[in-house]
Amino acid sequence: QKVMFVRKVMRGAIVLKEDVSLEEAAKVMIEKSINHIPIVDDEGKLVGIITSWDIAKAVAIGYKGKINGIMTKKVVTANPDEPIELAASKMEKHDISALPVVDVNLKVLGIVTSEDLSKLLAR
Amino acid sequence: QKVMFVRKVMRGAIVLKEDVSLEEAAKVMIEKSINHIPIVDDEGKLVGIITSWDIAKAVAIGYKGKINGIMTKKVVTANPDEPIELAASKMEKHDISALPVVDVNLKVLGIVTSEDLSKLLAR
Numbered sequence: 001q002k003v004m005f006v007r008k009v010m011r012g013a014i015v016l017k018e019d020v021s022l023e024e025a026a027k028v029m030i031e032k033s034i035n036h037i038p039i040v041d042d043e044g045k046l047v048g049i050i051t052s053w054d055i056a057k058a059v060a061i062g063y064k065g066k067i068n069g070i071m072t073k074k075v076v077t078a079n080p081d082e083p084i085e086l087a088a089s090k091m092e093k094h095d096i097s098a099l100p101v102v103d104v105n106l107k108v109l110g111i112v113t114s115e116d117l118s119k120l121l122a123r
Numbered sequence: 124q125k126v127m128f129v130r131k132v133m134r135g136a137i138v139l140k141e142d143v144s145l146e147e148a149a150k151v152m153i154e155k156s157i158n159h160i161p162i163v164d165d166e167g168k169l170v171g172i173i174t175s176w177d178i179a180k181a182v183a184i185g186y187k188g189k190i191n192g193i194m195t196k197k198v199v200t201a202n203p204d205e206p207i208e209l210a211a212s213k214m215e216k217h218d219i220s221a222l223p224v225v226d227v228n229l230k231v232l233g234i235v236t237s238e239d240l241s242k243l244l245a246r
C-alpha cells in the first residue's frame with residue numbers, strides 16, 4: 001500500500017488575527033461551514049487556534065472578550081510531507097480534530113481535519 | 124480485508140432533552156470534551172442533534188433561547204450493523220462529523236464521529 005501524505009488531503013485554511021471578537025470568529029465558522037480557524041500574527045505566523053468547541057466554552061463560562069483570551073496558544077501542527085497516519089496519531093493523542101499545516105517558519109499553508117481523514121474511508 | 128462495522132467504533136452517547144438551555148448544552152460539551160449531542164424525547168427517541176457548530180451559530184446570530192430553536196431536527200443516523208465505509212460516506216455526503224447510532228425505534232444506542240473513524244488511520 002502506497003503511503004499518502006498530508007499534502008494530498010489538506011485544504012486551504014481560513015485564518016484570523018487574534019484581536020477579532022468571538023462573534024466575528026463564530027460568523028466565519030458559519031459562513032464557511034468550518035469548525036477550526038488558525039490564528040496568525042501580522043506576518044502570517046501561527047499564534048493559536050480557535051474552534052467551535054472554544055466558542056461553546058465561552059458560552060458555558062459567560063466569556064465575552066476577544067478570541068485571544070479563549071483560543072489555544074500551544075498548537076499541534078502538521079507539515080505537508082508527513083504521512084497521514086502521523087497526522088491521525090497526533091490528533092488521537094491530543095484529543096483534537098484539526099491540525100494547521102505549517103512550514104518551518106510556522107507560516108500556515110493549510111489545514112487537515114479528522115473529517116478530511118474520515119472521508120478516505122468513504123469508499 | 125475484513126469489513127468493520129459501526130458497532131466496533133461507536134461510543135456511548137451523552138443525550139439531552141430539547142427544553143435545555145444553550146448554556147447547559149455548552150457546559151455538557153465542555154465537561155465531556157465532546158462536540159455532538161443527540162436530543163431525545165421523554166421516551167429516549169431521537170428528535171434532533173446539537174453540535175458546537177450550532178452553538179457558534181447561536182453566537183453569530185445572537186440567538187439566546189432553548190436548544191430546540193437551533194438544533195437540527197432532520198438527523199442523519201447510522202445503525203450498529205452497517206459497515207464503517209457507509210457511515211463515512213453519509214458524513215461526507217451531508218458535510219457532517221457525527222452520526223447518532225439508533226435502533227429501528229430511533230432509540231439512541233451510541234454515536235460515531237469522524238474523529239472515531241480518523242483514529243482507525245492512526246497506525
Ligand SMILES: C[S@@+](CC[C@H](N)C(=O)[O-])C[C@H]1O[C@@H](n2cnc3c(N)ncnc32)[C@H](O)[C@@H]1O
Pocket residue numbers: 049050051053054071072074075076077094095096097098099100156157158
Ligand atoms: C481538546 S479538544 C476536545 C474536543 C474534541 N475532541 C475536539 O477536537 O473538538 C478541544 C480543544 O482543542 C483545541 N485544539 C483544536 N485543535 C488544536 C490543535 N491543532 N492544537 C492544539 N489545540 C487544538 C481547541 O482550541 C479546543 O480548546
Ligand SMILES: C[S@@+](CC[C@H](N)C(=O)[O-])C[C@H]1O[C@@H](n2cnc3c(N)ncnc32)[C@H](O)[C@@H]1O
Pocket residue numbers: 033034035172173174176177194195197198199200217218219220221222223
Ligand atoms: C453541516 S455541518 C457543517 C460544519 C462541519 N462539517 C461539521 O460537521 O460541524 C453543521 C451542522 O450539521 C448538523 N449536524 C451534525 N450532525 C448531524 C447529523 N447526524 N444529522 C443531521 N445534521 C447534523 C449540525 O446540527 C449543524 O447544524
